Amino acid sequence: xxxxxxxxxxxxxxxxxxxxxxxxxxxxxxxxxxxxxxxxxxxxxxxxxxxxxxxxxxxxxxxxxxxxxxxxxxxxxxxxxxxxxxxxxxxxxxxxxxxxxxxxxxxxxxxxxxxxxxxxxxxxxxxxxxxxxxxxxxxxxxxxxxxxxxxxxxxxxxxxxxxxxxxxxxxxxxxxxxxxxxxxxxxxxxxxxxxxxxxxxxxxxxxxx
Amino acid sequence: xxxxxxxxxxxxxxxxxxxxxxxxxxxxxxxxxxxxxxxxxxxxxxxxxxxxxxxxxxxxxxxxxxxxxxxxxxxxxxxxxxxxxxxxxxxxxxxxxxxxxxxxxxxxxxxxxxxxxxxxxxxxxxxxxxxxxxxxxxxxxxxxxxxxxxxxxxxxxxxxxxxxxxxxxxxxxxxxxxxxxxxxxxxxxxxxxxxxxxxxxxxxxxxxxxxxxxxxxxxxxxxxxxxxxxxxxxxxxxxxxxxxxxxxxxxxxxxxxxxxxxxxxxxxxxxxxxxxxxxxxxxxxxxxxxxxxxxxxxxxxxxxxxxxxxxxxxxxxxxxxxxxxxxxxxxxxxxxxxxxxxxxxxxxxxxxxxxxxxxxxxxxxxx
Numbered sequence: 001x002x003x004x005x006x007x008x009x010x011x012x013x014x015x016x017x018x019x020x021x022x023x024x025x026x027x028x029x030x031x032x033x034x035x036x037x038x039x040x041x042x043x044x045x046x047x048x049x050x051x052x053x054x055x056x057x058x059x060x061x062x063x064x065x066x067x068x069x070x071x072x073x074x075x076x077x078x079x080x081x082x083x084x085x086x087x088x089x090x091x092x093x094x095x096x097x098x099x100x101x102x103x104x105x106x107x108x109x110x111x112x113x114x115x116x117x118x119x120x121x122x123x124x125x126x127x128x129x130x131x132x133x134x135x136x137x138x139x140x141x142x143x144x145x146x147x148x149x150x151x152x153x154x155x156x157x158x159x160x161x162x163x164x165x166x167x168x169x170x171x172x173x174x175x176x177x178x179x180x181x182x183x184x185x186x187x188x189x190x191x192x193x194x195x196x197x198x199x200x201x202x203x204x205x206x207x208x209x
Numbered sequence: 210x211x212x213x214x215x216x217x218x219x220x221x222x223x224x225x226x227x228x229x230x231x232x233x234x235x236x237x238x239x240x241x242x243x244x245x246x247x248x249x250x251x252x253x254x255x256x257x258x259x260x261x262x263x264x265x266x267x268x269x270x271x272x273x274x275x276x277x278x279x280x281x282x283x284x285x286x287x288x289x290x291x292x293x294x295x296x297x298x299x300x301x302x303x304x305x306x307x308x309x310x311x312x313x314x315x316x317x318x319x320x321x322x323x324x325x326x327x328x329x330x331x332x333x334x335x336x337x338x339x340x341x342x343x344x345x346x347x348x349x350x351x352x353x354x355x356x357x358x359x360x361x362x363x364x365x366x367x368x369x370x371x372x373x374x375x376x377x378x379x380x381x382x383x384x385x386x387x388x389x390x391x392x393x394x395x396x397x398x399x400x401x402x403x404x405x406x407x408x409x410x411x412x413x414x415x416x417x418x419x420x421x422x423x424x425x426x427x428x429x430x431x432x433x434x435x436x437x438x439x440x441x442x443x444x445x446x447x448x449x450x451x452x453x454x455x456x457x458x459x460x461x462x463x464x465x466x467x468x469x470x471x472x473x474x475x476x477x478x479x480x481x482x483x484x485x486x487x488x489x490x491x492x493x494x495x496x497x498x499x500x501x502x503x504x505x506x507x508x509x510x511x512x513x514x515x516x517x518x519x520x521x522x523x524x525x526x527x528x529x530x531x532x533x534x535x536x537x538x539x540x541x542x543x544x545x546x547x548x549x550x551x552x553x554x555x556x557x558x559x560x561x562x563x564x565x566x567x568x569x570x571x572x573x574x575x576x
Contacts, residue, residue: 025270120251124258
């Protein structure tokens with residue numbers, strides 16, 4: 001994680017002060033996908049998200065001189081994408097997108113890894129589902145930390161929250177996952193518990209016999 | 210509760226913020242509760258599962274680079290103020306073309322356009338043709354690039370004899386079905402009153418009559434990007450089966466018979482509002498798409514009120530409809546007409562909602 005940070009600082013230096021397009025290209029390759037995925041947590045439409053992120057990169061380049069003092073470029077870009085996404089939502093909130101065919105769902109972001117071992121497949125799917133059902137803010141926080149390796153502080157800066165809130169939201173997500181696992185293995189544990197109780201009773205009785 | 214503490218510690222471990230003391234504590238908890246070991250493994254596995262990236266970053270970067278370079282090109286010169294451009298050919302790329310030619314850079318942009326335009330008096334030396342259809346007539350034309358346009362009745366298409374420049378642009382008032390020849394390097398753009406439709410795919414329908422309150426773009430194949438004149442930075446992208454309806458500015462729509470003598474007032478322009486919806490399929494027949502069935506010589510309407518339907522019938526049969534009283538205007542109909550004569554069609558409608566009609570040489574009276 002530290003390396004990534006230094007990497008960005010160097011690259012951005014090259015871009016903002018020396019107009020280095022190759023460095024800009026490297027930044028693009030590193031952040032394009034993460035920014036688009038992040039944008040889609042707000043917008044749910046691939047093309048719109050791609051356009052928004054592209055605009056952000058464009059403005060980033062054209063204003064590079066005035067932005068040269070930025071310490072943390074990736075945070076800056078995430079914030080920019082977030083703001084543009086919220087603007088977009090505001091503008092288009094009265095539009096209702098209806099697709100005619102099978103489902104009425106928007107395009108879902110697929111975070112499922114197909115290289116999953118078979119016996120775990122169902123479990124992983126259940127866990128992912130649990131995440132997808134969390135409140136939006138909680139989901140965004142979870143995914144930023146998980147996928148982009150961002151620190152509490154960075155996420156806090158991007159989403160304009162306190163680091164403590166970010167931490168708590170992450171706990172919340174983890175607790176939900178734990179709950180899913182608990183429920184998943186309930187039959188076994190109930191049995192164990194029952195058995196344990198029986199054993200206790202037995203030994204208890206034995207003592208007092 | 211221990212479970213709670215377990216999760217706390219595990220979370221810290223997962224983000225690499227565990228202190229040594231906490232690490233020991235976590236180990237102790239797991240030793241005491243062996244089933245938690247499995248939990249920890251599963252959650253760690255889930256956490257480490259990264260998303261698979263399938264994006265073509267290179268293509269996207271090249272597109273961005275092109276945008277940057279075009280932008281840098283225009284910044285080299287002062288862009289001209291085309292405030293009173295006599296021809297209604299204001300396009301977003303006009304600036305770029307001017308700048309490019311004036312600099313004499315060895316860039317493909319300059320090269321391609323240098324010979325095409327007359328820079329002294331802002332008129333473009335493209336030869337424009339116009340195709341206008343009469344009511345009841347549909348016509349198909351083939352444009353210079355191979356694009357096939359089917360014009361519905363009472364529609365006008367203005368197009369250049371040859372396409373030149375970065376884009377292929379035409380102007381439409383009315384309704385047309387476009388089957389666009391694919392050329393990614395030269396986007397096909399249709400200017401229809403307040404809408405500009407940029408084609409990223411191949412087949413779609415645009416309906417925009419000046420005397421009607423709504424304009425529509427319906428996409429059948431490929432993808433299409435729509436912008437509105439008064440909100441040039443908004444780009445709405447349609448995918449197949451989607452339809453965009455734009456409300457034309459209310460002031461353009463005064464029906465001459467309702468307000469005789471009043472000139473349409475251009476009030477304070479309000480931004481267009483629009484709605485994105487889906488295609489209308491005829492209820493009993495999923496394959497018939499209402500919006501484009503006219504291309505196959507069928508008039509299909511689905512739950513339209515008589516007033517709206519009469520506009521379609523007017524164009525279909527080439528005769529004006531007059532409602533003697535307003536009562537029938539709100540009656541709703543669905544149906545398909547193919548070879549029916551006007552009176553046969555009206556008789557069919559009469560079955561649904563009783564009304565009387567009288568046909569004269571130029572008008573149909575409904576009462």
